[in-house]
Amino acid sequence: MVARDFPDLSRLLSPRSVAILGASERPRSVGSDTLLNLAEHSDFDGQIFPVNPGRERVHGLRAYSAMSALPGPVDVAVVCLPADAVVGALRDCAAAGTGFAVVFTSGFGETGDEGRAVEAEMAEIARQSGMRIYGPNSPGLSNINRRLGLTFSPVFKNDTLGGGIGLVTQGGGLGRAFIQASERGIGVGLWCSTGNEADLTMADVVYHMVGDPDIKVIALLAEGFRDGPRFLAAARAAARAGKPVVAMKVGKSDYGVAATRSHTAALAGSAAVTSALFRQHGIVEVEDLDELIDTVALFERVGIAPRRGICVYSFSGGTAALAADMVGSAGLILSELAPGTRAGLRALAPSYAAVDNPVDLTTQVFTQDKLNRDCLSLVARDPATDVVLLPIPADYGPITDRSADDMVALAPDSPALLLPVWMSGHRAAGYATLNAAGLAPFRSLGKAVTALKRLIWRGDWSPSGTSTLALPAFPPGELDEAAAKAVLADLGLTVPEGRVVTSARQAGEAARGIGFPVVLKALVPGLLHKTEAGAVAVGLMDEQALAAAWGAMMTSLSAQGHRLERALVERMEQGPGVEVMAGLHRDPVFGPVVSFGLGGVMVEALSDVTHRAAPFGRDEALAMIDEIRGRALLGPLRGRPGADLGALADLLVILAALGARGDIAEMDLNPVRAGPAGATVLDAVILRAPTEIEGKARQ
Amino acid sequence: MVARDFPDLSRLLSPRSVAILGASERPRSVGSDTLLNLAEHSDFDGQIFPVNPGRERVHGLRAYSAMSALPGPVDVAVVCLPADAVVGALRDCAAAGTGFAVVFTSGFGETGDEGRAVEAEMAEIARQSGMRIYGPNSPGLSNINRRLGLTFSPVFKNDTLGGGIGLVTQGGGLGRAFIQASERGIGVGLWCSTGNEADLTMADVVYHMVGDPDIKVIALLAEGFRDGPRFLAAARAAARAGKPVVAMKVGKSDYGVAATRSHTAALAGSAAVTSALFRQHGIVEVEDLDELIDTVALFERVGIAPRRGICVYSFSGGTAALAADMVGSAGLILSELAPGTRAGLRALAPSYAAVDNPVDLTTQVFTQDKLNRDCLSLVARDPATDVVLLPIPADYGPITDRSADDMVALAPDSPALLLPVWMSGHRAAGYATLNAAGLAPFRSLGKAVTALKRLIWRGDWSPSGTSTLALPAFPPGELDEAAAKAVLADLGLTVPEGRVVTSARQAGEAARGIGFPVVLKALVPGLLHKTEAGAVAVGLMDEQALAAAWGAMMTSLSAQGHRLERALVERMEQGPGVEVMAGLHRDPVFGPVVSFGLGGVMVEALSDVTHRAAPFGRDEALAMIDEIRGRALLGPLRGRPGADLGALADLLVILAALGARGDIAEMDLNPVRAGPAGATVLDAVILRAPTEIEGKARQ
Structure with a gap:
């Protein structure tokens, strides 16, 4: 991701001309307070254009009937209008060549599908016109270092301290609490509250702050990420610039996820994934507002x-x-x-x-x-x-x-x-x-x-490098366990020696070739919970046991309406080892994410899993392995040799490279047997990403 | 434990006569500030007797040359003297029939063994005379509800709010911070800071507060417990009285343990044991001073x-x-x-x-x-x-x-x-x-x-009942694994079917009787780490494997200077199950403590263990099982039946009863196989408590 993906926000944050749509003199109204904040409580010395079709003057300034009546394009148009007038006003602003529109009005995405559709319309206006939109449902922004605010907050006039802290929020109240740390000498220089982010997002503001020489530390109070990968790109830019980012993320519980959705329409995403990706990107995560303030103040004072x-x-x-x-x-x-x-x-x-x-x-x-x-x-x-x-x-x-x-x-x-x-x-x-x-x-x-x-x-912390691997393409068709394991073997991973068979007789032959004990696994299209369905038999010591297992499996499957037509006979892996899991999924917020943790029943029982955004390199993979709570189980422990962490790391790096390639929707390797001389994938599910045509066909 | 084990502290906390040894007029001296706090800054209207051999009067009050010169016994003597004069003064106080002595002076147990010996001398004076000693190294006490302080704190005069909070600390500074929450309307009514606790301990003060009708909640800031079982008795009294106890315990890390030792000579004990015993006794544990203040204030407002x-x-x-x-x-x-x-x-x-x-x-x-x-x-x-x-x-x-x-x-x-x-x-x-x-x-x-x-x-929370079990006595002699398992079977616990053998031939016979597969374990006196020493062979499928294992074990043991003369042949437990551990030890602070957690290598790797003071009943045992992090591993999980929790609870209750009986120093059942139809003890170590004679012989 390069700089051209992020817009230059200087006209928004230090405008020379501002139009205020809905400017008014009604006390305590948004249109009045916004105008007064700009005209009377700030150092702004550019032009202010009140826009109000019903008035000649507003608070002593000449008013204009419409954006089209302005003498020329303005840097920023602030929209203080009722919800049903906003889209029309944005079209007017765009037509008038406005640089940025700030929309305070709420009642959009946070209210439901209809509101989200209106936001999509706003985004389309932005895309087509080049005018960027900030909001809606935003309390505005305060460039305190320049004593300039585009906000209706009646207490903006108290925000006089300024300083090296850049504060990014989505709502207003919690940000206001941070600003009030000015009493303790903790000074926010620039506060942007991006609201519902129909167009501009926190990522854009963070990226701006990375390049702002007045900002020494970036404080983030996030309800959700509209565009996770771009946010991560902004975080990488901050890391490259040596500028610390401290973040608090709302939405760790179901209650929080639901509440943020009805507050700023934010998609919270998985808290565990978010925290892990913060760590990966050097973002310091905190758990409460007071921690955010104190930690940010510490970084402002000390740096990295x-x-x-x-x-x-x-x-x-x-x-x-x-x-x-x-x-x-x-x-x-x-x-x-x-x-x-x-x-x-x-x-x-x-x-x-x-x-x-x-x-x-x-x-x-x-x-x-x-x-x-x-x-x-x-x-x-x-x-x-x-x-x-x-x-x-x-x-x-x-x-x-x-x-x-x-x-x-x-x-x-x-x-x-x-x-x-x-x-x-x-x-x-x-x-x-x-x-x-x-x-x-x-x-x-x-x-x-x-x-x-x-x-x-x-x-x-330091950023770790990314590996680029040349990986073989996948064969066409659905990947059952046998096909999935063949793919994994192609990728250089270790799977148990095994053969696909179509009869008990073939199974016996295969087992003799492989050597007992063996595992027998039915290959039945669409059968998910194989163990529960009786489609897996382990520890088969001899041909008699194998034949009996085949028979039992036929009976069990047919009772569930399936047929045993193909099966996989595999060497039973023995010797020391710990069951771990490795997975790849497309996170709805952050895109391709690799997971690693304790495997087998421990995944569910202990939830000891960590994550990384793909792709990443070997150092990051080793860091993942190190950060699970059950790390000690990978040994060495009680004289037992430790698991081959290098082999595990290699496996994770391959998953990460696959994630970046994009043709996998989900991959679940669980369990993987992590032994002293390598990691063997004992079970594997691979789901392809729908191709564009398939994807459309499904809609 | 009954009330008579705890002294009546009313003469200490609401004295009618106070002698001040070392009373002085030197500004900012302890002897001066203490006298002024009592004479000028409190509502005390009893008699004050300055004791100072060099003066006629101190701060306007008639001074006495010695305790023996006083007109009669006093309720409290406050000792403001240099360390080397304290013991002599305490003897004088005791001889004069003093009720309580308060010792501010520091430089005793917190400085090392010599100081601890002096404290033992103080305890002996208390024991022999009946005069109870508060301190040394104590900043005193403030009965704020009565506006009365026995303290040299120059800010005592500001402590005017009072209220329903009883505060118990060992040092001064942190308690002072709590007192200053008065600014927020949070009122401490009685603050006792017990210092090094040569005689009276926090347990005595807590017990007093349980009976004090003005106190609604007890706040505890503990560095260590001088007498754990009595503290637990006081906590049980608080629970019976429906009076909440909120506690913060310093000493969770090695640094903290060392620092508290040099501060108030407190033995910190294991943080994990302390926390678990707090839970068992309904004590609300907090992690920081601000949490203590806020949580205590909440309980004062709301009750239980x-x-x-x-x-x-x-x-x-x-x-x-x-x-x-x-x-x-x-x-x-x-x-x-x-x-x-x-x-x-x-x-x-x-x-x-x-x-x-x-x-x-x-x-x-x-x-x-x-x-x-x-x-x-x-x-x-x-x-x-x-x-x-x-x-x-x-x-x-x-x-x-x-x-x-x-x-x-x-x-x-x-x-x-x-x-x-x-x-x-x-x-x-x-x-x-x-x-x-x-x-x-x-x-x-x-x-x-x-x-x-x-x-x-x-x-x-509610207190759980205690089971009383009639348990068989143990046989004499050292308990090797076979003897330990016989003892456990006598107690009604399940152990694998097994026989003690003295030759490979006997082992074969035993195995045939038991049925393969079997486990072979050498019984070698004094051999601790059996697995590492090659003294355990599991999964022996037939006689040939058993004979080979016997041979290998002989070789391995003789290479380490041991001989294979006796061994245990056991049925190999198979089928579903989870390895857990259960133990009993005598905690240096709290006495007999039962532990439970995940077993086998997981004990070391995940440290997922909880504790309870013995004895306790089945509800408490079930609560223990429920509170380990890996509880979900005990199932039911993925269609696998859950472990028999009732059997596990029974096992823990038996350990608890044994702990209360007192003839076991340590018992380590690890692993215990927790299966759907019972819990089987796979390995057991039992160490007897030294009898009194043995104990003395070892000294």
Whole structure:
């Protein structure tokens, strides 16, 4: 995906001329508030064209009867009209050569099929005219760094801080909550709320922010992705630019999926797939709004940098212990303070202070002027310490105020990142001091540690390469298990030695050739749950058992209206191994996605499966294998040799390449026996993608 | 455990006479601040006896040269002396007939073995004299409901709110943070910080609070349990009294364990065992200080009541969707609004409002006076709705202030619990309104849902009964696998049919009697890792295979210096089944604990194990089985019949009864084959508890 796939949004975000359709003077109306926000509460010095057929002037500005009456094309037309007037207005805007239309109006895709059809019409207007549409059902956008808003929000005038955070949302309320972190010195520079995304999507806005030099970190509050692959392309662009993306995704439960659908018509997609693809693309995922704000603020302050060595520094022993405990529980590392640091602390600090990490200097450290500052300065310069975590459990008045002053004094030149946590609900002077100095403290110790864990994760993350494989084409026709396994063997994967037979006699011959024990599997077109249907017999030790199994299978199948005409006789795989699964499907949001997890009954019982967007390379495949919860089962374990992870990775890379090729709708290899000397596919289902002609025929 | 095991703490918590050893006028000294807190900042109207051999008067009060100089015994002596003077002072206090001694001084158990020995001396003074000791290394206690503090905290004078929360901590800083939630109207009535617990422990304080009618909920911030079984007894008393206990436990990671040890000398114990025992005893566990505060405040407001039907009500669609999503992700239930509720909302609310749950009325609901209040009132009276979750994403000025007013107006008579969440950092008038009205809003949506989940969990929890089983005594001598299995069979458990043999010939005879396939296991004293040592052969199909296995085992064992003199020949268990494990050990903190989880290699690979304090009954055993992550593997699954859970539960109840009996040090049944028709113990290790004589002989 290259830049030309993404539109240049500069005319939208920094327009020189704006028409407001439905401009009005009615108090608290969208048409009035939007105009006032632009005319009175912003630094906008371009032209404003109120469009209202019933008025000469609106809020003192000359009004126009229609878009066609304007002196020339405008950069942006803001549509503040009732739902039934929107499409007509968009056609007028397009005809007038408008660059971008912003549609606030709701009542489209979020209301059902009819509304979705109207949005399709909007998209078609955009496609044909080249005018891009932002919305509908959008609360607009605020380019706070330029003090310019295309929004009806009555509190826009309060948005004055600005900063390096680019915020992308679909709705308004949660974004507004983020904006209000300005009180803590956390400044959003550009906020775009894309609504129902009939045309422009979050992907377009993210891509713009990647190229915006004022934006240092991108915060995403997503209900769903209108165009998953383009979003991933924007995420890859962010990764290439070294710009962190922190995302919160609504729609992890059925309730959330249904609610987002009725809010911004968003298709939520699978939460597990989304999370895995975020990881694949270096997107830092958070779970709540407060986490989004704090984590984004941290990235704005620090950028992308691995900072692994954490020193906990407090004047409360219990708090220091709790913080250390949380660092450990999160799998993070307490730095081992250098002997010089410890000796320095020991020389300075009260005798009963703890000068190992976690450092607990007790409140006595504040009985002497500058003592706390000197001690903190030592820790901040400790060679093994990248981050000093500074939990302040409670407001102790002068003590905690002084503690905050010390942090502010040392922070600018501190080699280690100073990370304060203000745990008390008391917002004392010290709290304000930290916020004013750009050290906006965390308010929850656990969330501070979680944010730090995410910072470290992103610092360690790097994009992995993609393999390109030349894979053989598939033969025509439906692929039953035998054909599917032949295809897999062609691809270089290992399947059990086996033969297709049409009678018990042939089965016996085949088994003798292969060697007992064998497995017998009926090949019956359209039969899905083979095991439940009695169409699989395993562990057949000799010809007698095989013949008996054939007979039983005939009886069982005929009782279900099937006939046993073809079957697969396979070598029974034995020896050490763990059952895993590997799959490929076309995700409705993100396109081709490869899955990997524990196999057999464990897939359903433990849901221990991870995902990646295809294609990807071997490193990514190994990362997939490493991230399942049951990774340890792949060994080595209790003296048992480990599974051949390289062979598993190769298998996943082949699936990924197939996914990118596009001729497979779904592929389910389950179980795959992961043994010490390779991975053997024991069962396989392959469904082709419908070709274009077939696809049309089905409609 | 009965009440007489717990001391009456009323003289400690509401003393009529207090001696202060080390009373002083030196500014900011412990001896001065403690005296001033008692004399000037509290409602204490009893007698204060400063004890200081060097002074006539301290802060205007007559001072005494020693405890022996006092006119009579005092309820409490507060020890503000250097560490080396403490034990002598305690002896003096005891000799003077003091009821309770409070020791602030630190520098004991938290510093190492020597300090721990001094604490043992203190405990002995308490035991011999009957004077109970609180501390050392304690910041004291604050009986805020009585405006009385035995503490040197310079901010004690600010602790004026009081309330129904009993707070138990070991250190000071984190408790202080909790106290400062008073700003939000969250009132701690009694705060005890027990320090190193040389004598009195958290269990004593918890038990007192159970009986204190002013305390409605007990908040526990524990670093470790000095006396686990007594703590559990206090928790059982709280459950009987219907008083909720909410606990946060530090020490989940190695860092935390080490840090708490050096802070209050606490033995942290296993986090997994602690959490499981909390669940068993109805203790609500939280993960962070802010969660502790919010969850405790919720219980104080609501008490223990199952409130399952949740309605999300917001004026922001994205926020409503996020809240609904979180409710679903937490496994909680959105109430299905009654037709009357929906029709009522539809009639009142703006046309594009969402009147299904989640309810999103949009900010338009505030354009008419009383409209929001009328709508909220409808939802609050909906028959299926127990809780209305009210997320307020941002400060919208008058809108959100009015929203808060509406909640406050409706809350007193609302059948449903109104649960506001103030997500913005802006602390607007509405935020203050909610706090002042006792509706202290959550500040994090996710944490609100988590707290609600815990409220519902506790509402559903009930104590389970305990089984008493008459179990046969064990035979004398060491129990090898064969003897252990004989013991288990005696207890009524199922073990594979098997015979002990001493030669290959006997093995063959035994196998013929049992029927092939068989398992051969060497019985070698002191050999632990049998599989790795080649001392186990499974799946032996015939005599030839058995003889070969015997030969190979002889060779393998003799290469390791062992001899194959005895072995166990067992029927090879086949058919469907899942490997689980069951165990019994004596936990260093809590005593006999039974464990259950997935077995075989899965124990190590997935750590999917849960625990219970012994003894317990069948309901608790079934709850254990239900709470492992891999529960679904026990089926039914994919048409495979489920495991016989009743048999597993019986097995666990037998282990629990054995644990209570006390003659087993450790018992490890792993794997146990859980099949559809019973549970078969495939391998067993039983270690006896050392008898008292043996135990002493080992020392």
